[in-house]
Amino acid sequence: MIEFKNVSYSYNVVDADGNAVDKGGVSNINLTIADGEFVVLTGGSGCGKTTITRMINGLIPQYYKGTMDGTVELDGKDISETPIYEIAKHVGSVFQNPRSQFFNVNTTDEIAFASENQRRVPLEIKSSIRETASSMSIERLLNRNIFELSGGEKQIIACAGINVLSPDIVVLDEPSSNLDFYAIERLKEILQDWKAQGKTIIVAEHRLFFLRELADRLLIMQNGEIIHELNKERISTISSAETEKLGIRPLRLDDLQTDFQHREQSDITITLENFCFSYSDGEHGIDIPELEVPSNSVIAVIGHNGAGKSTLVRNICGLEKKFKGVMRYGKKTLKNKERLHNCYMIMQDVNHQLFTESVKDEAVLSITDASLSEEEKEKKALDILSQLDLYEYADIHPMALSGGQKQRVAIASGLASEKGVMIFDEPTSGLDLSHMKQVSDELIKLRKLGKTVFVVTHDLELILSCCDRVVHLEKGAVMENYDICESNILKLKAFFGKEAM
């Protein structure tokens, strides 16, 4: 049993001027989670759900420094007085970012890692790894290099490690953020197994649809407090319209609504020709002799993991040096180099594409028009920033901003460069409802500005709210290429599995 008794917590952080400030956290949490219960925590970014998970695995207060009141007890023992490695025996954790939660390079070592830390006998660990591998059917993932696995496979390795350690409690902090639909299905099966084994499970999540049949309780948080609590019955019946009113992502995908009003066709087309490319390992290649899409529209690129989506957009951008394919944009024919000059990609991890010391400089840096004076450049940059509600942050360091704001800074620098094609790689992974809507509004805005936008995404809600066209890739080839309209909506939903039908 986990008990939160009147718990308040705030993080101690240092702001840009070097002053210590308190930030975020939770206040007055009273919560009891019974053994074997499946609890889902949700709410906007910064609502405090991650803080709750960190209090269960002991990272708060022992790793993250802050001010804490009240007590959290795990089977009657105070968490703040139990060493983390003791807690780790009883509580397994899965984190949001599959890239940074691994200590080992080899998958088998990683699965064994938590058990090794508990000093279990090696032979015993090995036999549980074998059992786990066959029960989860992941034999092919054993003894591999973790860096060769997809995000979904990495998350499965994390779950396998928990299976081997076999704790009574599992906390998961946004485990689905980086996963596609297949991987989410797998995750759901694993959660189902754990639930059947009687484990207590706590999931902090934005995307909720895969938890509908599993959750016993859904807690909605805001500003560090629990504001709504939904019971099992309510969870299974609540409609998308109602969840939207509560400010959370839907629990079901089958009744999602969309309006087809804003979509009108442009007559200029973009044609990709001879888009064939393969990597030396033979995977993730693409083979697209010709693909025609309307310009000045928002095009969703969908497909399962390894279908070649990233390869396609990388090549649209002109990032692969030896690539031969061309893009015809109206009357222009663009080769690799020229595409690099005309396309701009907002990467999944925007941290990699912000270089300067202030938001304004970031936009100025992208203005390549040599005829402009410094003042004109600055004025233009500020114009763009105000279009994206970033004006007030003009002098702030981009890295001091939140994730969504950073993404907008990247969009701003794309706009400043005046490139015609903007590409987004998974722009809504790990975003809550309001931020997802914001991204969707930004994409629509870009289209109004005359841009052609490609979005690689696994997010059905995003596609329904702003995209005009769908390009469906499978095994490197274009399987479908259609407009989003009433007659095609079933085809689209079918891709997203039985949940969406």
Next chain:
Amino acid sequence: MEKKFEIKDLITVGVFSALYFVVMFAVACFGFIPIFMVFTPFLCPLVAGIPLMLYFSKIKHFGMITITGTLIGIIMFVIGHPYPILLFCIGAGLLTEVILKMGNYQSIKHCVAGSAVFSLWFLGMVIAFFFSFREAYFASIVDGYGQEYVEAMKSYTPTWVFFAMIIMCLVGGAIGGLLGAKVLKKHFRKAGMA
């Protein structure tokens, strides 16, 4: 050691040592262009000094830099560098540690000095070329070629080159440290990350 290492410290040591090592390595590869070859002892510490300064700012207690030195030594040895590298790496680490300690891990001046001194491990890679190797090599050819020949050869490969390298390392490391301090101020303080 004043305090036991925490996991956070050890992981900080690991990632920053890796970053430092990779930057060193990358610049050294750049050094395969012949003109730059002579300047590697200067250029490597200069560029690697930038992440090193960020690392210094994350150090909370005694021993972390010495560990970094030891790790670099172990890796260099394992990939086949002659054994003096181990002594140089650990020595440079300890010396840097003492300098940083004198500045209480806060003073920028001490950090810059630390960056200069730490880069001296670089010499561990070349010392064998100058001393033990040179002497042994000349001793081995003296029979065949005669003392005169060996003397002539010695004059072409003077030991002052080694001392010039010491200076290059120190100056490169110090400039790297200053650049690093600038980068910290420009980016990391402003972003609330240091």
Next chain:
Amino acid sequence: MEFGVCSDKSKAFIRLDPRSKLLLLMAISIIMIGGTTVGIEGVLRIICAAIPFLLLLSIRQYKAATIYLLLLGTALFCEKQVAPYTHGMCNIILMMICGLITRFVAGYMMGWYTVKSTSVSEFITAMEHMHCPSFISIPISVMFRYFPTLSEEYKSINDAKRMRELGHPLKQPLTYVEYILVPLMMSTVRIADELSAASLSKGLSAGEKRTHICEIGIGSIDIVAIIGSITMFVLFLVY
């Protein structure tokens, strides 16, 4: 530079314990650098030069073994047959280069073998068997885990840089370095933080001993290697 990730036992003819590899490395680097080419020391040098070659063959690194053989052969040939016919500066440069190759290449090749034949977990397990404290073994595992991450991060930063057509390495070297290093450093800070949290929650602790599923052990070949290295040390020091 990277260690093998997965130990594939079927591929190697001879499996040495990482500890014997380290001992051999030490022996080779000491004997090859110091010492003359005559008498017992000459014999020891030949043995030390042969060990990396045989070991490279044993893990099917035929290309590396061939390169090593060619390099060493050419250097020896030049030293003995070509150098006597040259004069002045030319002769000295040739002699120096040949000398460097004959004395250092064996060590690097042994290093290459060690890196190629040892997985990270074998190496760490061996270190802990040698009573290496956790404040060395934990950072070293983290380093090996962070190398591939750094290369992934670098690739995306470089892509982003190319997309924005920023910084030319020769025209603006400082800006170029800044645009690569700063995002890389930012990532490092972030990943250090996330990785620490994840490792703690998986029960890693600086003070406690851990077990290892990785199996290493001293076998008969290791005993030969260890006795061999020690004998060579002794002979080298005595003569």
